[in-house]
Amino acid sequence: MLMCKEATRLMSLKRDRPLTFQERLSLRLHLAMCGACRNCDRQFELLHRVGRHYAPPAEGEARDDEER
Amino acid sequence: MTTNSPDDDRHRRLAAVRPRLVAFALMHLRDAAQAEDAVQEALVAAIEKQDAFAGRSGYETWVFGILKYKILDALRAQKRHGKWQPLEDEDEDDAIDRQFQRNGRWQESARPSSWGEPEATFENERFWQVFDACMIHLPDNLARVFSLRELMGLSTDDICHEVGIKENNCWVMLHRARLRLRACIERGWLEDSTC
Numbered sequence: 564m565l566m567c568k569e570a571t572r573l574m575s576l577k578r579d580r581p582l583t584f585q586e587r588l589s590l591r592l593h594l595a596m597c598g599a600c601r602n603c604d605r606q607f608e609l610l611h612r613v614g615r616h617y618a619p620p621a622e623g624e625a626r627d628d629e630e631r
Numbered sequence: 632m633t634t635n636s637p638d639d640d641r642h643r644r645l646a647a648v649r650p651r652l653v654a655f656a657l658m659h660l661r662d663a664a665q666a667e668d669a670v671q672e673a674l675v676a677a678i679e680k681q682d683a684f685a686g687r688s689g690y691e692t693w694v695f696g697i698l699k700y701k702i703l704d705a706l707r708a709q710k711r712h713g714k715w716q717p718l719e720d721e722d723e724d725d726a727i728d729r730q731f732q733r734n735g736r737w738q739e740s741a742r743p744s745s746w747g748e749p750e751a752t753f754e755n756e757r758f759w760q761v762f763d764a765c766m767i768h769l770p771d772n773l774a775r776v777f778s779l780r781e782l783m784g785l786s787t788d789d790i791c792h793e794v795g796i797k798e799n800n801c802w803v804m805l806h807r808a809r810l811r812l813r814a815c816i817e818r819g820w821l822e823d824s825t826c
Contacts, residue, residue: 566735575806602743614782
């Protein structure tokens, strides 16, 4: 059973590389049951978008990670 | 040339965006003098090359694009001078351990709460003040990696290449940087806004 601390590791990781099937599954299961971690996941997503507000990416400088 | 008003307009816009450029450079370089130098170089390049600005993207975005290259140059110089340290101890981080109980659940005091709608958050000036302050409090090596990933938009593969660390080390640093930032922002921003 995934604990919150380990869940945050996967939440962070999924923004840097695609998760394996196992990792994705255990994270989804944990998020389904844990409201605090769902908030954390949204906070990480916000931090992930901060750059576009700070310094908008130039045209052609595509960010590769939109769909992860 | 009968008028130079487009130039004047651009100079005004450069002056207006300068503080943001400096803050952005500072987050990566962690050194005020080096950040100023990088911005200065970017501004000079922007003025000298402004004929190359094709107007496809916004002028400010174009200048930020120039600054990104100047920052990467400066980071490479920092690396040559041995300023870049990999994360020595991948297991220990007190600031993060304080957020969790021994069994891996959140500490009651550290449980993440909702920050509301992202767009509203981004429009809140207070959020940016807290974000900047929290970035400054982040340890240098974590802040650099986080900035390269989330502000510059480099892949962790590219970051490893630039910085000369292993990708796994990079992922651990990003995890720590995100957890520290979220805790810092939540303390500084939410508690403040309820007053």
